[in-house]
Amino acid sequence: MELDPDRLLTAAAAFPPPEGVHFAYGTAGFRADASILDCAVFRAGIVAALRSLHTSSTIGLMITASHNPIQDNGVKIADCNGDMLCQDWEPFAESLANAHNPRDVLQVILDFIHKGNFFNSAASSGRVLLGRDTRPSGVRLLNAARQGVEAILGVDAAVMGVLTTPQLHWMVRASNRGHGASEQDYYSQLSHGFKCLLEMKPPGKGLITPWDGFIVDGANGVGASKLSRLQGIVKDLKLDIRNSGGEAEGLLNELVGADYVQKERKFPRHFGHLSELAKRCASLDGDADRIVFFYGEQAEGADAMNLRLLDGDKILTLFAMFIQNQLQELCSEVHEFPAINLGVVQTAYANGASTRFLKENLGIQVALTPTGVKHLHHKAAEFDIGLYFEANGHGTVLLKEEFLQVLRTFSPKSGTEGSRRSLQRLQAISEVVNQGIGDALSVLLLVEVALQYMGWSIQDWDSIYTDLPSRQLKVKVQDRTLIKTTDAETRVTHPLNLQAAIDVEAGKVSSGRAFVRPSGTEDVVRVYAEAGTQEEADSLARAVAIHVHELAKGVGAPP
Ligand SMILES: CC(=O)N[C@H]1[C@@H](OP(=O)(O)O)O[C@H](CO)[C@@H](O)[C@@H]1O
Numbered sequence: 001m002e003l004d005p006d007r008l009l010t011a012a013a014a015f016p017p018p019e020g021v022h023f024a025y026g027t028a029g030f031r032a033d034a035s036i037l038d039c040a041v042f043r044a045g046i047v048a049a050l051r052s053l054h055t056s057s058t059i060g061l062m063i064t065a066s067h068n069p070i071q072d073n074g075v076k077i078a079d080c081n082g083d084m085l086c087q088d089w090e091p092f093a094e095s096l097a098n099a100h101n102p103r104d105v106l107q108v109i110l111d112f113i114h115k116g117n118f119f120n121s122a123a124s125s126g127r128v129l130l131g132r133d134t135r136p137s138g139v140r141l142l143n144a145a146r147q148g149v150e151a152i153l154g155v156d157a158a159v160m161g162v163l164t165t166p167q168l169h170w171m172v173r174a175s176n177r178g179h180g181a182s183e184q185d186y187y188s189q190l191s192h193g194f195k196c197l198l199e200m201k202p203p204g205k206g207l208i209t210p211w212d213g214f215i216v217d218g219a220n221g222v223g224a225s226k227l228s229r230l231q232g233i234v235k236d237l238k239l240d241i242r243n244s245g246g247e248a249e250g251l252l253n254e255l256v257g258a259d260y261v262q263k264e265r266k267f268p269r270h271f272g273h274l275s276e277l278a279k280r281c282a283s284l285d286g287d288a289d290r291i292v293f294f295y296g297e298q299a300e301g302a303d304a305m306n307l308r309l310l311d312g313d314k315i316l317t318l319f320a321m322f323i324q325n326q327l328q329e330l331c332s333e334v335h336e337f338p339a340i341n342l343g344v345v346q347t348a349y350a351n352g353a354s355t356r357f358l359k360e361n362l363g364i365q366v367a368l369t370p371t372g373v374k375h376l377h378h379k380a381a382e383f384d385i386g387l388y389f390e391a392n393g394h395g396t397v398l399l400k401e402e403f404l405q406v407l408r409t410f411s412p413k414s415g416t417e418g419s420r421r422s423l424q425r426l427q428a429i430s431e432v433v434n435q436g437i438g439d440a441l442s443v444l445l446l447v448e449v450a451l452q453y454m455g456w457s458i459q460d461w462d463s464i465y466t467d468l469p470s471r472q473l474k475v476k477v478q479d480r481t482l483i484k485t486t487d488a489e490t491r492v493t494h495p496l497n498l499q500a501a502i503d504v505e506a507g508k509v510s511s512g513r514a515f516v517r518p519s520g521t522e523d524v525v526r527v528y529a530e531a532g533t534q535e536e537a538d539s540l541a542r543a544v545a546i547h548v549h550e551l552a553k554g555v556g557a558p559p
């Protein structure tokens, strides 16, 4: 590769940094009020371009702030396998975003290049795919990203336009594998896998009551229109899509979307009719990489509905059962089939009841990682089949390339038609799931398939285990980075004495569990508590929040 300093300096001069702002590479890239992001996005374009040269592959850059309000925006980079940017590059991305002027930008790049033997391995040409969600600021920021990419000699910026985040990740992965990588290819692959799975459903299986699809909350974001395109191709999917972002429907993420439903435990807007709420409902987030499911249950003696939430933990459990059933059918009959290592990955936010069910009822190994998809994804990739979900509905299923190869080439000597089918089903699952990152559209399809195979209503699915009551709180402190954690964020090491205080509080309630950690996306310390009753979970969360406030220099009045 060759760096053209003048080209870079001229391009960088058009994107001066905002005064007094420090950008941190958070859980998923840079996020801020859209008005101050141009410079950081331009520079993220440079990072993506260099990453493309370094890996000799196509890289992705997405303009979105996911579930955040419409005035915010952000930028995330998709790496060559379609997953999140390699973590070793995050400090570079952060230094570059915070460089004071064009000369510093050049210097940060030169230092990075020299340190990493970049010149020895880098290609001379590269390509970055650029996508954005529906935020009004997206057009301007995508242009800034394009200019950042093009500031690096030899790298092409391919503007893919409005996409969901997972679609962009999927395209990067497909393109680097030499597969068709257009948006149409994405719909074709998902719908093909879905159709095969439904066709291979064992006879007699299926919902007992007439199946009436899903009512889907599109969060007034990009997911709604993409889902309706998918619906046009997948004929067997009946959807009633609301909050599609039309003028009359409201603002992106305002009182709608997966984050709102999961955190507030409230029905999104335009889900008003009591009779409808008993049906199967789902909610996407603003960039459609998360999904949660829900339905309404008549509250006792009241003319109202309680929201019953089926979060990422329930989706994970459903998928684990479905896949385990396929493996069991296969292995019980085809004895020569190699042993398969199936594992699931959760974070400390996973409801304890889900973890217990997965371990004790299903006998599946459960790994725990820190919060953030980048951590879960890498852990899940260690298994032949690895499933991961955050409680907030972000997750997917990963099938190792070697395992897929076995599925493609294995020819069973024994076994029935059913076990042969299981082989094909596992292949079809790999077409439906997005192996780059969690994808609301593909999760919706796989949930439909799994429910049909189980013959379950949403209520049946909900009843596989009962969530332990939980509570989440936020505490403002002077400097949240002073909170240090260990053991996948389940224990605090600093400030001293805080962990001992949490242990004492957790011991006062039945089945008590609590932990605290600094948020990677907001300036708060998050508190999570779980216990045998809601009152106990609430009181445990509050007691822990008070300790955090006291021992970690809380701001304002104690909680
Ligand atoms: C408790 C919670 O929901 N945390 C979210 C949130 O991270 P924090 O680091 O907790 O702010 O945003 C992340 C990015 O979307 C997501 O991966 C994560 O699960």
Ligand SMILES: [Mg+2]
Residues within 6 Å of the ligand: 066, 067, 285, 286, 287, 288, 289, 290
């Ligand atoms: Mg999102």
